[in-house]
């Protein structure tokens with residue numbers, strides 16, 4: 514499947530559906546038919562790659578995720594839909610002299626805090642760019658989120674982590690030694706505008722309605738607020754005290770990552786959904802079994818299941834760790850609500 518630049522994978526994201534787009538989009542189109550006049554909501558959007566795929570193919574998108582970095586990415590990739598000129602601004606930001614701001618002070622070795630998520634130079638560059646974006650572009654929301662999304666992705670490319678931000682590597686890996694270059698996060702131009710939210714999915718579901726609901730909640734107990742805490746810090750650039758060796762900030766705990774809570778919140782979501790077609794991505798290693806999901810969804814309409822073999826999330830090859838790719842089964846649970 515060929516994707517345009519706006520559909521490329523952005524972060525190396527846990528549970529990313531980038532490589533499953535064909536499987537998911539085919540199932541949606543085969544179930545629903547022509548999508549062009551329909552509304553699609555994605556409530557656990559992460560990098561927003563599924564919404565990005567459908568951006569020009571549906572009438573309206575509602576895109577949500579509880580994490581701040583995800584809001585930034587989706588506000589840019591989905592929320593932005595009219596063109597503007599940005600190359601000169603990127604050039605200016607790339608020429609800034611680094612400053613010793615929060616990222617340098619909390620997360621770079623040179624500051625003496627003992628953490629090395631970025632090289633000293635890159636940490637200072639992130640600070641300089643982040644401060645300038647806040648000062649000069651806060652009043653132009655489209656540009657602001659475009660530049661922030663560009664910064665998040667560009668910083669992620671030079672982060673000194675195995676793949677997520679739960680911990681940093683002891684030595685600067687090769688990609689982290691390269692200088693940070695702010696590269697654009699280009700979005701697809703569309704006629705229609707779209708809505709972006711940052712809410713708990715179970716709260717949002719009570720406020721919206723539409724035709725297609727795509728759900729991709731976390732599968733296991735790995736909290737996204739821990740694994741991507743540094744991206745939240747770059748996104749919000751707020752005042753806080755980093756905790757412990759890894760410099761974690763306060764984070765929200767999702768009930769979808771908790772074995773004793775997930776079935777209850779999931780059933781509530783399905784019960785409350787004012788959407789005819791519901792699609793749920795989940796894999797065979799999830800906290801809820803296939804049978805549990807089926808039992809819940811079947812109560813609310815006509816249920817079916819599609820599955821596909823899939824190679825699981827793998828840490829990057831540049832890290833010092835050895836991660837073996839694991840074969841899993843990826844499920845798409847389908848409910849036509851009656």
Ligand SMILES: C[S@@+](CC[C@H](N)C(=O)[O-])C[C@H]1O[C@@H](n2cnc3c(N)ncnc32)[C@H](O)[C@@H]1O
Nearest residue numbers: 528529530557558559560579713714731737767
């Ligand atoms: C499997 S990931 C989604 C990946 C996404 N489909 C992609 O391809 O990038 C699950 C997402 O659910 C979000 N999340 C977890 N609990 C949530 C909640 N209660 N409400 C909304 N979003 C939540 C996480 O922040 C995470 O981005």
